[in-house]
Amino acid sequence: METPEQIxxxxxxxxxxxxxxxxxxxxxxxxxxxxxxxxxxxxxAQFLRDDATLKLDQCSNxxxxxxxxxxxxxxxxxxxxxxxxxxxxxxxxxxxxxxPGYLEVVYHLYSIxxxxxxxxxxxxxxxxxxxxxxxxxxxVWRACEFQEREAYDLYGIKFEGHPDLRRxxxxxxxxxxxxxxxxxxxxxxxxxxxxxxxxxxxAKTHYPSPAAQPPDxxxxxxxKEGAKx
Amino acid sequence: MSDAARPVPAEQATPASPTPIQGVVITDRExxxxxxxxxxxxxxxxxxxxxxxxxxxxLNFGLACCAIEMIAASMAKFDIARFGSEVFRPSPRQADLxxxxxxxxxxxxxxxxxxxxxMPEPKYCIAMGACAISGGPFKQGYNVLKGIDRFIxxxxxxxxxxxxxxxLLHGLLEIQKKIKGFKISGPDAPRHLREDINCHCPxxxxxxxxxxxxxxxxxxxxxxxxxxx
Numbered sequence: 001m002e003t004p005e006q007i008x009x010x011x012x013x014x015x016x017x018x019x020x021x022x023x024x025x026x027x028x029x030x031x032x033x034x035x036x037x038x039x040x041x042x043x044x045a046q047f048l049r050d051d052a053t054l055k056l057d058q059c060s061n062x063x064x065x066x067x068x069x070x071x072x073x074x075x076x077x078x079x080x081x082x083x084x085x086x087x088x089x090x091x092x093x094x095x096x097x098x099x100p101g102y103l104e105v106v107y108h109l110y111s112i113x114x115x116x117x118x119x120x121x122x123x124x125x126x127x128x129x130x131x132x133x134x135x136x137x138x139x140v141w142r143a144c145e146f147q148e149r150e151a152y153d154l155y156g157i158k159f160e161g162h163p164d165l166r167r168x169x170x171x172x173x174x175x176x177x178x179x180x181x182x183x184x185x186x187x188x189x190x191x192x193x194x195x196x197x198x199x200x201x202x203a204k205t206h207y208p209s210p211a212a213q214p215p216d217x218x219x220x221x222x223x224k225e226g227a228k229x
Numbered sequence: 230m231s232d233a234a235r236p237v238p239a240e241q242a243t244p245a246s247p248t249p250i251q252g253v254v255i256t257d258r259e260x261x262x263x264x265x266x267x268x269x270x271x272x273x274x275x276x277x278x279x280x281x282x283x284x285x286x287x288l289n290f291g292l293a294c295c296a297i298e299m300i301a302a303s304m305a306k307f308d309i310a311r312f313g314s315e316v317f318r319p320s321p322r323q324a325d326l327x328x329x330x331x332x333x334x335x336x337x338x339x340x341x342x343x344x345x346x347x348m349p350e351p352k353y354c355i356a357m358g359a360c361a362i363s364g365g366p367f368k369q370g371y372n373v374l375k376g377i378d379r380f381i382x383x384x385x386x387x388x389x390x391x392x393x394x395x396x397l398l399h400g401l402l403e404i405q406k407k408i409k410g411f412k413i414s415g416p417d418a419p420r421h422l423r424e425d426i427n428c429h430c431p432x433x434x435x436x437x438x439x440x441x442x443x444x445x446x447x448x449x450x451x452x453x454x455x456x457x458x
Contacts (some may be wrong), residue, residue, distance in 0.1 A: 186439040
């Protein structure tokens with residue numbers, strides 16, 4: 001099968017002006033992917049499905065990713081010559097940059113006819129709040145229908161051109177997007193036998209501390225200790 | 230005769246503490262002797278609870294992996310028919326026992342409660358497995374109900390993940406034991422024989438973030454547990 005770079009070059013020749021970037025995966029899997037711009041994404045998907053050498057006729061998986069806003073600290077080293085004539089000094093300057101957040105959809109494509117794959121496509125939204133629309137690929141691969149609904153349900157990504165975009169796992173009246181990093185779940189587990197970490201911090205708001213207990217009421221802990229001979 | 234006159238081994242029957250009913254004094258030993266001669270003495274209460282306890286028909290209803298164990302309990306190897314509960318009814322109108330076998334998601338919870346309301350009295354509920362009791366391994370999930378006892382009254386809890394079919398059979402025997410202890414009149418009568426108890430469980434609505442209300446305070450309140458400092 002062609003490498004992502006070869007596919008990109010062929011796509012750029014076929015769709016001049018399309019935004020296509022190869023996103024490299026530095027891990028051992030080395031599954032590099034193609035980041036597509038929203039304008040040509042549906043046409044490119046159609047081409048990938050029908051192209052004779054690729055024939056990517058199966059979309060096996062659609063998933064969403066939430067990339068929240070991130071503060072990136074970049075350090076640059078500059079060499080300053082010493083005016084006294086000594087060794088030049090290395091000065092490190094740090095600059096902070098706020099990388100805006102966005103939502104991403106990832107499609108894994110395979111060819112059953114030619115038995116190769118995967119080719120991985122990525123689509124990104126403008127931000128996480130009001131520009132959350134990406135083109136739907138359900139008209140190209142019917143298998144995307146439920147999985148795009150799931151990404152809509154859990155991440156709040158809107159798919160333009162989807163035939164039936166409704167919530168699929170949560171109920172229709174639900175307003176939140178549970179898989180987003182900033183989702184706050186309802187606080188409805190009051191008792192945890194062995195709390196630790198974030199659960200301990202949450203449990204502390206529910207469990208009264210022994211000091212807060214009125215003195216005439218024996219606490220559960222001391223009652224247990226008192227039972228011991 | 231009251232339920233104290235249930236068949237017990239003759240050597241355990243104490244002639245010193247007979248049960249007087251309407252002026253008749255008869256010991257368990259005498260009653261066993263009469264039964265050997267073909268004369269059966271019983272009470273309406275005993276007949277009623279004997280009949281109820283030996284044909285507890287479960288609802289044909291499963292939610293997750295615990296349901297597989299429930300099905301196994303009904304098949305030849307474990308044979309729930311030995312205890313009169315082999316008739317799994319597909320309609321709640323004909324069922325006596327709701328086995329909540331598996332994870333109850335918040336989306337499913339109103340349907341489970343509606344099934345419970347549709348069952349005629351007398352009815353019993355078994356919370357089978359860790360999920361139905363407390364949410365189990367999914368306790369910290371945003372869409373998992375942390376125990377079905379937050380909305381409907383539970384008679385028997387069977388811990389396990391999932392419990393073995395033997396554990397379910399033990400739970401059924403506990404239900405039978407409970408039914409055999411019922412009084413059919415007076416203040417100790419079960420809820421379906423009393424006028425002053427409303428058996429209807431309110432069905433929660435789907436809210437914007439959680440079920441509304443998230444629990445039924447009539448059946449469940451958060452335990453007060455004191456944290457060890």
